[in-house]
Each structure stands twice: as C-alpha cells, then as structure tokens.
Amino acid sequence: MDSCSLIKLFGVLLVYGVVNVVPTLGDVPFDDCYDVTWGNDHVMFLNQGREVQLSMDIHSGAGFGSKLRYGSGFFHMRIKLPNKDSAGVVTTFYLQSKSNNHDELDFEFLGNKEGKPITLQTNVFVNGQGNREQRTLLWFDPTADFHTYEILWNQYQIVFYVDNIPIRVFKNNTKIGVMYPKQAMQIEGSLWDGSDWATDGGQTKVNWSAAPFHAHFQDFNVDAGPLKTSNNINENCYASDYWWNQKKYWTLDHNQQKEYEKVRAKYMNYDYCDDRERHPTTPPECASNRI
Ligand SMILES: *[C@@H]1O[C@H](CO)[C@@H](O)[C@H](O)[C@H]1NC(C)=O
Numbered sequence: 592m593d594s595c596s597l598i599k600l601f602g603v604l605l606v607y608g609v610v611n612v613v614p615t616l617g618d619v620p621f622d623d624c625y626d627v628t629w630g631n632d633h634v635m636f637l638n639q640g641r642e643v644q645l646s647m648d649i650h651s652g653a654g655f656g657s658k659l660r661y662g663s664g665f666f667h668m669r670i671k672l673p674n675k676d677s678a679g680v681v682t683t684f685y686l687q688s689k690s691n692n693h694d695e696l697d698f699e700f701l702g703n704k705e706g707k708p709i710t711l712q713t714n715v716f717v718n719g720q721g722n723r724e725q726r727t728l729l730w731f732d733p734t735a736d737f738h739t740y741e742i743l744w745n746q747y748q749i750v751f752y753v754d755n756i757p758i759r760v761f762k763n764n765t766k767i768g769v770m771y772p773k774q775a776m777q778i779e780g781s782l783w784d785g786s787d788w789a790t791d792g793g794q795t796k797v798n799w800s801a802a803p804f805h806a807h808f809q810d811f812n813v814d815a816g817p818l819k820t821s822n823n824i825n826e827n828c829y830a831s832d833y834w835w836n837q838k839k840y841w842t843l844d845h846n847q848q849k850e851y852e853k854v855r856a857k858y859m860n861y862d863y864c865d866d867r868e869r870h871p872t873t874p875p876e877c878a879s880n881r882i
C-alpha cells in the first residue's frame with residue numbers, strides 16, 4: 592500500500608470505528624514520503640528514519656518537504672519543539688503550493704525566552720493573499736513532549752487541530768466571495784531564524800549562545816489525495832472514498848464545536864478578525880469561521 596497517498600481501506604474502517612478525528616496508520620520512515628529540502632547537514636534521522644531532528648545554529652536551520660503534492664487530506668505531524676531559551680526560533684509545519692499566487696496553510700511555533708510560553712500562530716493564504724494570522728497559547732508545554740498537529744482540508748472546510756482539538760476553522764465561503772484554496776500543496780516542515788519578527792514583534796532575537804536548537808518530528812505517513820501528474824486539483828481530490836471528504840468532515844460536530852469555542856475563549860490571544868488597525872472592516876469570512 593502506498594503510504595504517501597490515500598489509505599482507502601483504512602479510511603472505511605475509520606468511518607465506522609472512530610468518533611472524532613482519527614488515529615493514523617502505523618509510522619513509515621521519513622524517506623517514503625519526504626525529502627530534506629535545505630540544511631542537509633542540520634538534519635539527523637532517529638529510530639530507523641521514523642523520527643527526524645532538525646537543528647539550527649548560527650550557520651543554518653533546516654527544512655523538509657513531501658515528495659508529492661496533494662489536493663485534499665488530513666495532514667498530521669507529531670512535533671516536539673526546541674526547549675529552553677528559544678526566542679526568535681520558529682518551528683513550522685505547513686502546506687504550500689508552488690506558484691506566484693500561492694495557497695498556504697501554516698502552523699508556526701514562535702519560540703520564546705526560557706520560562707515564557709510559546710505561541711502557536713496559524714495563517715491561511717489563498718491565491719497569494721495572507722494576512723489572516725491567529726495566535727493561540729497552548730494548554731501544555733510543547734517543548735516537553737510530542738504533540739499532534741493536524742490540518743483537515745476538503746471542499747467544505749479547513750480545520751487546524753492540536754491533539755485532535757480544533758483551534759481554527761476556515762470554511763469554503765466562496766458563496767460570499769471569499770477565495771478558498773484550490774492549488775495542489777506540498778507538506779513542509781522547518782526550523783529557522785525568525786529574529787526579525789517572531790518574538791515580541793522582533794524585539795527579542797535568537798540567543799546564539801543557547802544554540803544549537805533542536806526540533807523533533809514524527810509521523811511521516813500521509814493521509815491525503817496525491818496529484819501525480821498535474822498541479823491542478825481535480826474531482827478525484829474530492830472523491831468520497833477519501834474518508835476526509837465524507838459528510839461528517841464537512842462541518843465540526845457538536846462536541847468539536849464546543850471544544851473549539853472553549854479553546855478560542857481561553858487560549859487565543861490574537862485574531863486578525865479583531866485587528867481594526869490592519870482590517871478596518873471585518874473580513875467577510877470572519878463571522879462564519881468563528882462560531
Ligand atoms: C467551494 O464550494 C463550492 C460550493 O459552494 C464548490 O462548488 C467549490 O468547488 C468549492 N471550492 C473549492 C476550491 O473546493
């Protein structure tokens with residue numbers, strides 16, 4: 592079975608077996624689905640390639656990307672962030688199309704000084720337009736252990752999850768004129784120097800005497816609809832034999848909705864929707880994505 596594409600049979604089992612979001616198939620080695628894209632000498636493979644450590648020092652960070660591009664899916668990664676003094680250090684897990692007016696769905700972890708909390712920033716770019724940052728604190732220490740970060744992407748909604756709890760929803764609002772991602776995207780991960788923006792708005796830089804910084808990644812099988820020949824999404828990406836396209840994934844269910852509201856109320860500390868300086872009028876998608 593091709594572990595970088597769908598897992599149809601498994602998907603069918605899941606639909607009947609599991610209520611919320613879904614555990615994934617057994618681990619596969621990094622090389623099955625991913626390549627290192629930069630900073631080769633700052634990448635270390637552990638546990639027969641089932642875990643990858645990216646390092647950053649003053650010379651370089653590192654990054655990796657999926658071999659294939661995808662047009663829908665349930666994307667997931669287990670990540671443990673750099674510990675101690677990580678101000679200015681940015682760890683990412685995201686989807687991105689390769690084009691001028693690109694689509695992109697981001698998890699960006701903004702490091703912080705020792706003892707201060709790490710912020711998780713998410714963003715959604717459609718057709719080259721971003722400026723949709725949301726920021727949330729986490730209810731655990733993301734440097735202490737691995738946690739699961741997930742992005743559901745189907746024709747109806749994009750949902751960002753932390754340990755299966757929805758923290759952000761971006762619905763298909765094309766009805767009201769909001770563009771929705773439709774370009775094939777690659778899965779990427781990286782560790783890099785965000786001194787000029789990530790911590791205290793760029794006031795707090797990377798402390799290089801605390802280097803090297805290490806981020807760990809696991810969970811390299813991919814539950815997503817691959818595009819082998821073309822960059823354009825086609826109907827196959829939306830086929831309902833991919834479990835993440837089925838009706839129960841078109842909206843959050845009642846419990847997920849409650850969890851989502853709770854997380855927003857308790858942990859979210861920045862929402863572009865409420866930033867009147869940047870967005871004097873509330874962007875049209877905000878009302879329906881918030882509920
Ligand atoms: C968004 O939803 C519309 C129906 O409202 C559908 O026709 C369209 O294919 C969807 N767009 C994408 C990019 O999935």
Ligand SMILES: *[C@@H]1O[C@H](CO)[C@@H](O)[C@H](O)[C@H]1NC(C)=O
Pocket residue numbers: 676798799800801
């Ligand atoms: C930088 O890191 C070193 C080593 O971890 C630490 O001793 C020092 O206090 C840090 N400097 C600042 C400005 O936080």
